[in-house]
Amino acid sequence: MDIDVLPLPPTSPTLESIYPRKQRTQYQAQLVDEYTEELMDYFGQQDNPRKIRFLLGTMIDKAILPFLEVIPEIARLHRDQYLQLQANQERSMVAQQQSMVAQQQSIVAQQRTINDLVTKVDNLPNQLQSQQLLISTVSPFRGSLTRAKAFAEAMKRSTTKLEVPLPDAAVAAVNSKGDSDTSEGQIAGELESLARGEETDIDHRAVATCITAFLSDKTAPQFIGNTHVVDTHSERFLNDLAPDISIQRYTSTADKFNVAAIIELKGADKKLGTLDNFGQVLDYLVELAICQPGRAVFVGVLTNLKDAYVLKYTQGIAKGRNRRTSTDTSGLTSRLTQFRKASLQDALRYLALELQRPAANPPKLRFTQAVGKLVRIIQRHSQSHSVVGEFTHNGINVIGKAASDPKWRGALHLEIETLRKLQGGGRPISIPELRYPLADSETPIPPVPEMVIFPVGRPLQLDLFSNAADFRACLEDILFAIAWVHAHGIVHRDVRTDNVLVHAAKFATSDHSTTECSRQPLWRGLLIDFDHATLLGQDCEYEGGYICCPVEVLKACAVNGFPDLDPTNDDVDLQMLDSLPDCAPEFVGAEFDLGTPLYTPRMSHDYLAFVLLVNTLNFPFTLQGFSYNRVLRKNSPERDRLLRLWDSLRHSPGWRDMVALADQAVADVAAWREVLTFISWL
Numbered sequence: 001m002d003i004d005v006l007p008l009p010p011t012s013p014t015l016e017s018i019y020p021r022k023q024r025t026q027y028q029a030q031l032v033d034e035y036t037e038e039l040m041d042y043f044g045q046q047d048n049p050r051k052i053r054f055l056l057g058t059m060i061d062k063a064i065l066p067f068l069e070v071i072p073e074i075a076r077l078h079r080d081q082y083l084q085l086q087a088n089q090e091r092s093m094v095a096q097q098q099s100m101v102a103q104q105q106s107i108v109a110q111q112r113t114i115n116d117l118v119t120k121v122d123n124l125p126n127q128l129q130s131q132q133l134l135i136s137t138v139s140p141f142r143g144s145l146t147r148a149k150a151f152a153e154a155m156k157r158s159t160t161k162l163e164v165p166l167p168d169a170a171v172a173a174v175n176s177k178g179d180s181d182t183s184e185g186q187i188a189g190e191l192e193s194l195a196r197g198e199e200t201d202i203d204h205r206a207v208a209t210c211i212t213a214f215l216s217d218k219t220a221p222q223f224i225g226n227t228h229v230v231d232t233h234s235e236r237f238l239n240d241l242a243p244d245i246s247i248q249r250y251t252s253t254a255d256k257f258n259v260a261a262i263i264e265l266k267g268a269d270k271k272l273g274t275l276d277n278f279g280q281v282l283d284y285l286v287e288l289a290i291c292q293p294g295r296a297v298f299v300g301v302l303t304n305l306k307d308a309y310v311l312k313y314t315q316g317i318a319k320g321r322n323r324r325t326s327t328d329t330s331g332l333t334s335r336l337t338q339f340r341k342a343s344l345q346d347a348l349r350y351l352a353l354e355l356q357r358p359a360a361n362p363p364k365l366r367f368t369q370a371v372g373k374l375v376r377i378i379q380r381h382s383q384s385h386s387v388v389g390e391f392t393h394n395g396i397n398v399i400g401k402a403a404s405d406p407k408w409r410g411a412l413h414l415e416i417e418t419l420r421k422l423q424g425g426g427r428p429i430s431i432p433e434l435r436y437p438l439a440d441s442e443t444p445i446p447p448v449p450e451m452v453i454f455p456v457g458r459p460l461q462l463d464l465f466s467n468a469a470d471f472r473a474c475l476e477d478i479l480f481a482i483a484w485v486h487a488h489g490i491v492h493r494d495v496r497t498d499n500v501l502v503h504a505a506k507f508a509t510s511d512h513s514t515t516e517c518s519r520q521p522l523w524r525g526l527l528i529d530f531d532h533a534t535l536l537g538q539d540c541e542y543e544g545g546y547i548c549c550p551v552e553v554l555k556a557c558a559v560n561g562f563p564d565l566d567p568t569n570d571d572v573d574l575q576m577l578d579s580l581p582d583c584a585p586e587f588v589g590a591e592f593d594l595g596t597p598l599y600t601p602r603m604s605h606d607y608l609a610f611v612l613l614v615n616t617l618n619f620p621f622t623l624q625g626f627s628y629n630r631v632l633r634k635n636s637p638e639r640d641r642l643l644r645l646w647d648s649l650r651h652s653p654g655w656r657d658m659v660a661l662a663d664q665a666v667a668d669v670a671a672w673r674e675v676l677t678f679i680s681w682l
Contacts, residue, residue: 032056147279154282159335166310166342166350187214188345195305197269204231207265207305208245214348215247224355227260228252239291243284243300247355249362256291257374258362260355263301272304273341278311282336285313294380294387294404297360301347308347310339312354363387363404370436371400371452380404385411385531393452398435402450412449415531419451421488422530430481430525457501457526462617464502464523472676474502475614476669477525482606483667485527491536491601492527493544495609497616499529539598546628548609551646554639556597557632607662614658615649618679654678 036053154160191210196202212229226249233244237254245263246254262284266272281300288298296316302309315334339350354360363380365387372393380387385408391400403409422431423439436452437443458464465471478500485492502523532544542553616622622645630638649655657675666672 028057028060031060146276147283148275149279151275151279151282154336157336159333161335161337163340164337165340166346167353183217184214184345188343191305191344195268197267199265199267199270201267202265202305204233204244204265207231207263211245211247211263211348215352224352226250227355230254233265238284238287241284241287247351250364256288257365257377259288259292260361261299261301261351262288263303266302266304268304268306270304272302272307273309277302278309278338281309281311282313285311289313289315291377292362293377294363295359295361297354297357299351299354299360301344301351303344303347305344307341308344309341310347310350312337312339365389366402366404366406366448367391367400367450368446368448370446371402371450372398374400390456391452393435396454397456398452398454399432399456400450400452402448406448409449411531412451413445415533416445416449416451418490418530418533419453421490422485426484428477428480428484430477430527431484432526432528453528455503455526457503457528460497460500460502460525460617466522468679470522472673472679474523474525475610475676475679476673478527478610478613479667479669479672481525481527482610483669485533486536486603486606486665486667489536490530490533491603492530492533492606492609493542493601494529494532494548495527495606496545496547496613499527499545500613501526501528534601536601536603539600541597542599545609546631547612547623547626547642548605549631549642550599550602550605550608551643553597553599554631554643556599557634557639603665603667604663607665608659611649611655611658611662612645614676614679615645615655 032053035056155162187210191207194203194206194210208229208231212227215224215227215229228248228251230246230248230253231244232238232246232254233242235254236242238246238256238259243259243262244265246259247261247263248255249258249260251258262281264277264281264284266277281302285298285300289295294316296314298313298315300311300313302311313334313336339347342350365374365377367374367387367389372391375390375392375397378388378390378399385404386401387404388399388401391398393400401412401415403412416434416437419432419434420439423434427433432453433455434451435454436450437445460474462471465474478495482492482495503526505522505524534540534543542549623641626641627638630636631642633639646659650659654675655678657678658672661672661675
């Protein structure tokens with residue numbers, strides 16, 4: 001696609017730019033010649049033409065001198081007007097930002113007022129309490145909506161299904177094995193005997209014990225094994241939320257990263273199927289989805305220990321041709337299913353059947369205690385071959401990475417070896433510090449490879465930078481990192497926005513960069529993800545990021561053609577997720593073993609990827625909705641679109657200078673700094 005290049009800011013006119021000296025001299029000589037001849041004819045003084053020429057030249061100089069003197073003054077006024085206009089625009093932007101901050105503060109104050117009213121609702125007279133039923137004590141998505149309103153909004157979505165009957169398999173499961181009906185019936189009777197009119201009177205621990213017995217009966221079809229039912233009604237372990245009963249995998253204590261399902265208990269004297277109750281369960285499921293990226297299905301049960309509702313939340317379902325668009329989630333949707341009211345026994349059977357599917361279980365984290373204490377999971381999808389989390393390691397926050405599946409241990413082992421080569425004296429702050437395993441080559445890598453790097457970063461976004469100088473300083477950090485990688489005989493092959501983080505400058509341990517900034521920039525750049533790195537100059541297949549694919553590989557694919565890497569059906573139906581064991585992560589990813597023709601990795605490939613990174617940061621619409629996985633197909637629109645973009649960059653003012661430096665693999669950051677001034681007015 002063509003890039004619309006913004007015009008350069010206006011510059012002040014000068015005397016030389018308006019009336020060049022050479023032109024003035026020529027025009028003045030022409031006037032002197034013309035009027036000398038006329039005056040000589042008039043006065044008849046043929047014997048003294050030089051005197052007349054001198055007199056005329058002096059007169060012309062004196063005549064035009066006032067005009068020449070006023071031009072610099074006009075230029076100064078023009079410049080002052082431009083600077084004043086620029087200052088007014090900046091003041092206007094500051095005023096708008098202050099207004100937005102004031103509005104946000106007003107909203108926060110109103111929310112606090114509402115929360116204060118909610119906390120006092122128990123002290124209101126009974127006739128007033130009925131007017132407060134729609135006010136919830138906790139906002140479902142940490143926003144301004146009550147849980148009831150949030151569920152009402154979810155009901156309007158086209159992917160939401162309401163009052164769906166429980167599958168026949170769940171209802172009939174009780175009769176599939178011998179006398180399991182007897183033991184199930186006894187447990188169901190015990191659960192019903194624990195029902196109370198008010199929720200606060202329920203014995204949550206006894207309920208957890210009964211549900212444990214229900215799920216651990218090895219003779220019943222609902223046996224799922226390796227499960228712990230935990231009373232968590234008084235533990236706000238789920239990001240300040242406290243589900244009544246949590247079904248845990250892999251751990252016997254409350255752990256938000258290992259919750260398989262939740263059960264919310266209500267009093268028998270209150271209406272069960274209210275919007276507020278449904279919204280509460282949905283709030284728990286959405287929070288679980290945040291804590292467990294990469295998981296597809298989340299199930300919750302709402303019950304008064306007699307009747308029950310099941311809610312199922314499915315996320316990360318790809319829509320049509322928007323699959324695999326890096327971190328762009330616009331091509332994804334979710335589905336909420338609210339099942340019809342059933343007996344608690346049937347609801348528990350269905351829950352057990354769901355938990356027998358890998359897609360409905362928390363991902364097993366393959367980290368050891370050597371990495372530290374898990375704070376949050378940052379990324380997990382099978383196409384990246386890894387799971388990434390933030391940990392507390394030796395008292396500081398770090399990033400831990402492990403293979404998502406044992407078959408990918410080799411790839412992580414190679415990444416650790418690559419990072420080891422990049423450590424040592426002189427390492428720029430834009431290369432992660434390897435803290436575990438130790439950077440020295442004598443320390444063996446664990447049989448189950450995992451690693452810890454520092455510092456913890458955040459995604460690279462333009463709104464983090466208050467001025468262009470700080471943004472350019474961050475980009476220069478990435479250039480230092482690329483040069484460092486190349487100096488060690490390695491090419492990164494995946495320089496893109498997903499693999500560039502920023503971190504607070506105070507964490508800098510060594511800084512060998514020099515920028516035009518007179519102060520320390522607030523944010524510094526960090527180049528990560530070396531799992532696709534390879535040696536320079538050695539022929540190999542391309543296995544880097546799709547968007548970083550070299551032009552020569554793209555053109556080779558146009559000649560040879562490659563098979564479709566996706567399922568034959570371009571539109572992934574929502575029901576496909578129910579028929580596949582663990583498919584949601586499979587449909588979202590940015591990299592693949594591409595099976596491309598052999599090519600030679602070069603330093604210029606990383607620098608060209610850097611140019612594309614700068615372009616997509618400034619113009620995010622350039623590749624919006626871009627299906628990365630299709631770039632290597634023969635005659636695919638995505639491949640043609642990427643080639644057109646490169647052609648446009650090579651011929652656009654500003655960008656062509658960057659592309660020229662990239663083609664030459666110029667490692668001198670000073671040379672890049674000069675062309676990066678182009679960003680000042682972007």
